[in-house]
Amino acid sequence: KKKIIIDTDPGQDDAVAILLALASPEELEVLGVVAVAGNVGLANNSKNALKVVELSGRTDVPVYAGCSRPLRRTLVTAEHVHGDTGLNGPDLPEPAIALQKQHGVDFIIETLLAHEPGTVTLCTLGPLTNIAMALNKAPEIAPRIAEIVMMGGAYFEVGNITPAAEFNIYVDPEAADVVMRCGTPITIMPLDVTHQMQSTRPRIDAIRALGNRSGVAVAEMLTFSESFDLKKYGWAGAPLHDPCVTAYLLEPGLFEGRLCNVAIECASELTVGMTVADYWHVTDRPRNATFMRNGNAEGFYKLLTERLARLP
Numbered sequence: 001k002k003k004i005i006i007d008t009d010p011g012q013d014d015a016v017a018i019l020l021a022l023a024s025p026e027e028l029e030v031l032g033v034v035a036v037a038g039n040v041g042l043a044n045n046s047k048n049a050l051k052v053v054e055l056s057g058r059t060d061v062p063v064y065a066g067c068s069r070p071l072r073r074t075l076v077t078a079e080h081v082h083g084d085t086g087l088n089g090p091d092l093p094e095p096a097i098a099l100q101k102q103h104g105v106d107f108i109i110e111t112l113l114a115h116e117p118g119t120v121t122l123c124t125l126g127p128l129t130n131i132a133m134a135l136n137k138a139p140e141i142a143p144r145i146a147e148i149v150m151m152g153g154a155y156f157e158v159g160n161i162t163p164a165a166e167f168n169i170y171v172d173p174e175a176a177d178v179v180m181r182c183g184t185p186i187t188i189m190p191l192d193v194t195h196q197m198q199s200t201r202p203r204i205d206a207i208r209a210l211g212n213r214s215g216v217a218v219a220e221m222l223t224f225s226e227s228f229d230l231k232k233y234g235w236a237g238a239p240l241h242d243p244c245v246t247a248y249l250l251e252p253g254l255f256e257g258r259l260c261n262v263a264i265e266c267a268s269e270l271t272v273g274m275t276v277a278d279y280w281h282v283t284d285r286p287r288n289a290t291f292m293r294n295g296n297a298e299g300f301y302k303l304l305t306e307r308l309a310r311l312p
């Protein structure tokens with residue numbers, strides 16, 4: 001069983017990723033969920049994390065608030081994509097559970113120090129601020145992290161917030177740079193993969209037809225995501241980003257990519273936040289990340305739908 005920490009800015013697609021993890025207790029032990037500023041501000045993202053944990057019925061899983069702004073830059077948010085609350089779509093009750101008192105960054109550090117090295121995986125679904133803060137504050141955690149599996153970046157599919165950059169990396173490129181250089185094994189789910197996971201009508205309908213409260217809420221989330229993304233891309237379904245991270249942990253064979261060097265552009269105004277993947281090994285820079293390029297969408301939605309059926 002893998003022990004994981006989910007670092008997130010929920011976000012409809014973050015919520016689906018968290019639910020997929022919480023629906024899979026045989027494979028994944030979720031040690032905690034840590035919110036970060038990103039899609040919307042920290043207060044709403046933290047509240048949304050509580051709502052999602054409560055929706056899953058797994059109120060034993062602690063939720064923490066992390067950093068409220070990027071390391072050096074002014075926070076950029078995406079209410080135009082996720083709605084003013086960050087989780088528009090389903091009508092979820094105000095959370096009855098509360099945030100933990102401890103800061104999310106300290107929780108990450110303490111957890112990594114308390115567990116055997118190589119046993120805790122970090123799943124990142126938002127800007128990398130919390131992880132970079134933890135690495136800066138306690139560099140001794142780096143060799144203890146089993147793996148970082150992140151949704152972020154793009155190469156062949158280039159950008160979604162600027163022509164060159166994907167949102168999670170763009171919001172805090174300096175944090176992404178710290179993470180990419182930390183020496184831990186990294187697996188990246190970029191737009192190249194997440195754009196293949198389109199939530200078409202039949203896929204959303206199959207999730208709604210589960211009839212449980214989680215399935216219906218996920219259908220509402222995916223329907224809300226369509227309202228912006230279908231216009232933007234003109235596809236049959238909206239891309240589904242963050243659940244690729246938890247799906248990878250459950251069924252790695254759904255994805256394929258290549259170990260290569262991935263570097264973050266932090267300087268150029270035009271391309272800041274770009275993930276420069278040396279996919280063809282044209283440099284001798286260290287191969288620091290497995291950069292995924294293809295995903296099996298049918299298998300991914302089958303897994304997601306089956307697992308959501310297990311929740312209340």
Ligand code: BDR
Pocket residue numbers: 011012013014039078081125126151160166167168241242
């Ligand atoms: C990423 O940005 C956010 O809007 C989504 O939740 C996802 O993590 C996609 O670029």
Ligand code: CA
Pocket residue numbers: 008009010011013014039125126242
């Ligand atoms: Ca996210």
